[in-house]
Amino acid sequence: MPGKQPEPRPAAAVASEHDTKDSLGGLTPEELQQGQEAALALEERMALGAQTLVHAEVEQLYQEVRPLGQGRFGRVVLVTHCQKGASTGTGTTMALKQLPKTSTSLRSFLYEFCVGLSLGTHPAIVAAYGIGIESADSYSFLTEPILHGDLIAFIQPKVGLTPSEAAQRCAAQLASALEHIHALGLVYRDLKPENVLVCDPTCQHVKLADFGHTRPRGTLLRLAGPPIPYTAPELCALPPLPEGLPIQPALDAWALGVLVFCLLTGYFPWDQPLEDTDPFYEDFLVWRASRQAQDRPQPWFGLAPAADALLWELLDPHPRRRSPVGAVRGYLGQPWRQQDEEASGLKEGRQ
Known part of the structure; x- marks a missing residue:
């Protein structure tokens, strides 16, 4: 799970046409353009994601069912929706990935969240739901639950x-x-x-x-x-x-x-x-x-x-x-x- 990492610089900021033909994986102009377009699309999605974050404590919204995974920078838990007055969560189960603010910047959280959304629907990729949450101590987002480990x-x-x-x-x-x-x-x-x-x-x-x-x-x-x-x-x-x-x-x-x-x-x-x-x-x-x-x-x-x-x-x-x-x-x-x-x-x- 990602934590605070230095953001790599886009190749377009430094690479000349001569550089892109280097023998160690240099880029053709078409390949460079493809990467630039992907980077711009992600920046736009991240800007929108920052505006639509839900500001609430996770416990107010979701009931934890059981842990699904634990990593160095966060955890994944199986959750259901909370309903007012109910002692347990109800409805469809989802996976909630929770990243503590002590090891995750807002930008790195938005980046991972928005990359998952940008991949759309593919049968061999975990589907991301468009719900990002900022709590007092963490950032979280929801995905489909995968229940049999890694x-x-x-x-x-x-x-x-x-x-x-x-x-x-x-x-x-x-x-x-x-x-x-x-x-x-x-x-x-x-x-x-x-x-x-x-x-x-x-x-x-x-x-x-x-x-x-x-x-x-x-x-x-x-x-x-x-x-x-x-x-x-x-x-x-x-x-x-x-x-x-x-x-x-x-x-x-x-x-x-x-x-x-x-x-x-x-x-x-x-x-x-x-x-x-x-x-x-x-x-x-x-x-x-x-x-x-x-x-x-x-x-x-x-x-x-x-x-x-x-x-x-x-x-x-x-x-x-x-x-x-x-x-x-x-x-x-x-x-x-x-x-x-x-x-x-x-x-x-x-x-």
């Missing part, structure tokens, strides 16, 4: 997501959600199992949540703190502009590749995408360069050729050669684990 609880260590079809189903839904976000000129920037909510006990349907880190395409970004497995390698290098790297959807493609690996294996492919620091990432680069079976890193044992091909596309260290998130669709229905491939071969042999 994806991290469904990923088994050293096993991944089971049954195996669930990994493909989850990857396809998330790729569709990210494509929708990218089509609106935005980059999600925070894909991880904790931000993927599960709608049912068997993980048939998932939804993307938490949009506090989402930014318009082309926003200049610097890496804050050490990289994590989902951090794309171009963010770990010196930025092409002093103010940072103009962000692109390729950042989300990298994170999706890492998440797919986690879904299939139950662990990360590496800790950090740094060649001279992380031996697992270095082994991956050696394998990519040689394309020889003997160089296949141990964490990749057990994956089928279709999964290898998809992950090589999404985890290309060069952002301009990296496949978009929609590449997932080209590999659906094929075995992603060797055990699935073997089971399929046995089945065909019996027929």
Whole structure:
């Protein structure tokens, strides 16, 4: 959940035409314009959102049913409407995300609230309701309730997501959600199992949540703190502009590749995408360069050729050669684990 963060500067404020063609994810004029339009639309929505905030204490409006999630900067609870004279809430349940003012500015709250509204209706994105609340100590907004926790609880260590079809189903839904976000000129920037909510006990349907880190395409970004497995390698290098790297959807493609690996294996492919620091990432680069079976890193044992091909596309260290998130669709229905491939071969042999 987002708290107080420095606001990245739009690329348009500093980037020249020469800068936008830099090899580390530079923008074409069309891409830059798309990001500018998205930024302007968000500013307009935030101005309107500030004018329509409901000023009241949450307890006066909603009855808490139970907690749904707790993060560093806030919490999410299941609520129902309060009615005067009633001892409990009544009516439809909703999820209320509450962010304390001690760690959240009005602008950062409005930003996350309005990004969620700008995404509209998508089956794999948590639907935001147009109700923002300012209380004495917090800011809050309402979304549809997702009641089965997040994806991290469904990923088994050293096993991944089971049954195996669930990994493909989850990857396809998330790729569709990210494509929708990218089509609106935005980059999600925070894909991880904790931000993927599960709608049912068997993980048939998932939804993307938490949009506090989402930014318009082309926003200049610097890496804050050490990289994590989902951090794309171009963010770990010196930025092409002093103010940072103009962000692109390729950042989300990298994170999706890492998440797919986690879904299939139950662990990360590496800790950090740094060649001279992380031996697992270095082994991956050696394998990519040689394309020889003997160089296949141990964490990749057990994956089928279709999964290898998809992950090589999404985890290309060069952002301009990296496949978009929609590449997932080209590999659906094929075995992603060797055990699935073997089971399929046995089945065909019996027929």
